[in-house]
Amino acid sequence: MKRLTPILMAALVVACATGTPHAADMAAAKQNYDTFCVKCHGTNGKGDGPAAATLSTRPRDFTDCARMSKESNDQLFNVIKNGGAANGMSADMQAWSTGFEDSEITDLVAYVRSFCKK
Numbered sequence: 001m002k003r004l005t006p007i008l009m010a011a012l013v014v015a016c017a018t019g020t021p022h023a024a025d026m027a028a029a030k031q032n033y034d035t036f037c038v039k040c041h042g043t044n045g046k047g048d049g050p051a052a053a054t055l056s057t058r059p060r061d062f063t064d065c066a067r068m069s070k071e072s073n074d075q076l077f078n079v080i081k082n083g084g085a086a087n088g089m090s091a092d093m094q095a096w097s098t099g100f101e102d103s104e105i106t107d108l109v110a111y112v113r114s115f116c117k118k
C-alpha cells in the first residue's frame with residue numbers, strides 16, 4: 001500500500017485537473033452552427049454556404065476526412081475561438097470568443113468533426 005499511495009495521489013490529481021468528461025451537446029452545437037456558421041461553411045460542412053462565394057478563401061471542406069485528420073481538436077478550437085487571422089488562416093473567419101463559452105466551442109468542434117463520415 002505504501003508504494004501505491006503516490007500513484008493514487010497522482011491519479012487523483014489528474015482526475016481533478018480534467019474534471020468530469022464533457023459530453024458534447026450536439027443539439028446545441030447544431031443550433032449554433034446552423035445560426036452562425038452555415039452561411040459560410042454550408043449545412044453539410046462542405047464550405048459551400050451562400051456567403052462562401054464572396055470570400056477570397058473558401059472555407060475548408062469539413063467532410064474531407066483525410067484533410068481534417070491533419071487538424072487537431074486544439075487547432076479547430078483555437079480557430080473558432082480566436083479567429084482565422086490569429087491562426088494563419090483567412091481573416092474572414094472571425095473570432096467567436098465573445099459569443100461563445102469555451103464549452104460551446106468544444107461542442108462546435110465535435111459538431112464540425114461529425115461532418116466527416118467514415
Ligand code: HEC
Binds near residue numbers: 038075084
Ligand atoms: C464569414 C464566413 C464564415 C463564418 C460565418 C464562419 N466561418 Fe469558419 N471559416 C471561414 C473561413 C474563410 C475559414 C478559413 C479557411 C482557410 O483559411 O483555409 C474558416 C475556418 C474555420 C475553421 C478551421 C478549419 C481548419 O481546417 O482549421 C473552423 C473549425 C471553423 N471555421 C468553424 C466555424 C464555426 C464553428 C463557425 C460558426 C460559429 C464559423 N466557422 C463561422 C469562414 C467563416
